[in-house]
Amino acid sequence: MKVLVTGIAGAIGRLVATRLLDAGHEVIGIDRRPWYHPPDGIRVFQHDIRKRPAEDVFRTQLPEALIHMATVTHLTHRSEDRFRINLGGTQAVFDHCHTYGVKRAIFVGRHTYYGAGPDSALYHTESEPPMAVHTFPELSDLVAADLYAGSALWRYPEVDTAVLRICYTLGPLRQGTLASFLRGPRVPMVLGFDPLFQFVHELDAADAICTALGHRDGGNDGRGLRGVFNVAGPPPVPLSVMIRQAGRVAVPLPELAFNLLLGRFGLPRLPPGALEHVKHPVVIDSSAFHGATGWQAKHDEDTTLHDFRVATDAR
């Protein structure tokens, strides 16, 4: 299969691309960022997915499948630009899928879609609304992109679309939201709160994406995976356990001091909305994805944290 990966130069993007290449697929990618020495057989086009040259890649290369990972998640990124890339970019690539006959599309989204709050349930299922819009307004563009991608299921029924809401990824690449939070030697907690955190090994995340792409629905003429699916790794662990297992020191701060001290004394910087996500859990139920594809994470929580710890200690 000829697969186009947007956001291919990102940490998980590279893993996915390499894995697809090893599985015998033809892999092309689009990214604004360079990937200087990709493995032989992977062609990277350095374009902005919202611009004409990106559409030209669809038109001239005619990929059969799309994996859309070109969303900006760094919350320190300028919000207007984020909004344009995350929402405008998602709209553009799904429109191109329709126009240029792409058969399968995977949108790689995030479990933070569900948001965290004192009254939110453990183990969110796919039918639940995105409370993150309310609890974490900085995430609203990602929530909108997720919902927009899901709308391709009825707008472009000929494209088999799967939206994956993947929990935090962690591992030796030290990339992503959770890795940034755990980067320093001291990790802040809000005093009196110890929420469950759910994460998946980077290799497992890449594996889940490839599994979703390769899935054939025997009961539906061998068509691809369709629908919205949560993707989680091992069962969640309390934040304090995660910090300890990652070899870090937990610094419990009263809520008032928490926001004042972030970004100082070696503590990570967080946007204001992240406070609820450090006080309350976002835990997802991924049984639907397991039921549809049989996929299961291969790395447990200890191995995942160990791999992350070894990689950060080596630096």
Place this chain on the structure above:
Amino acid sequence: MIPASLIPLPIDPQVAARVDALELPFNRHGVDPYGIDKRELARLYTLIGWFYRRYFDVEVLGTGHVPPRGRAMLVGNHSGGVALDAVMVIASAFFELEPPRLAQGMVEKFIQKVPFLAWFTSRIGQLTGLPEHCVRLLEDERLLLVFPEGARGTAKLYRERDSLVGFGTGFVRLALQTSTPIVPFAFVGGGEAIPTVANLYRAGKLLGVPYLPVTPYVAPVPLPVSLKLVYGRPMMLQGSPSDSDEVIAGHVAAIKNRIASLLTQGRALREGRLSSTEIDFG
């Protein structure tokens, strides 16, 4: 209610052995998929075990009616200005049943907003009272503890201590949806342990709780009194979760009547007008 990590409360080795006998899927960190922590449970049960066995004079009848395994809903009356009733029911399920079981309450939403309480209740499996939690725990074959009176129930004053206020109806629909047996129970003596003479609603609001109970000696500290806990025979409801309000109200009334009957008998037992062999469990 301070987490063990801050003030290390002692652990009784016998209690720790019973915690090991709980049939819950703990991982190697001693944490289950809902975040229930074995260490915190052992500390909690050591603490409340002292209240259960030494401080109060607790008598529990009909524990044989609580299923030893599989889903079930313990449904009873609130008695006492703070959730003393819940603590004693949780203690009885742990100390009286073989193997011990963790009764998981459906907690008021404000708890998750209060520092330390949020932490502690999460680690001991007392989750927010949401229908999603209720269904998920029952489908995981857990033992659920439900007080259909809600916060109105704990707000009962001393003179109203054996009354029942309005019941919610959600628990009946959820029991029907998940085919869960309901074990009715009555808790008598909570009103004597914490004799509430007034509830301060405004002061409570300032502290982020629904109200503050006031006793003749001001603070809602429980007195070492006699407590009776009577579990009735399980009730298996027949019907559909989407039945009309009238049908559901009929189920609720039947359960409420059963609890009222257990409550009257528990009161008579506490006052020595009835012996434990004469109880009609329904």
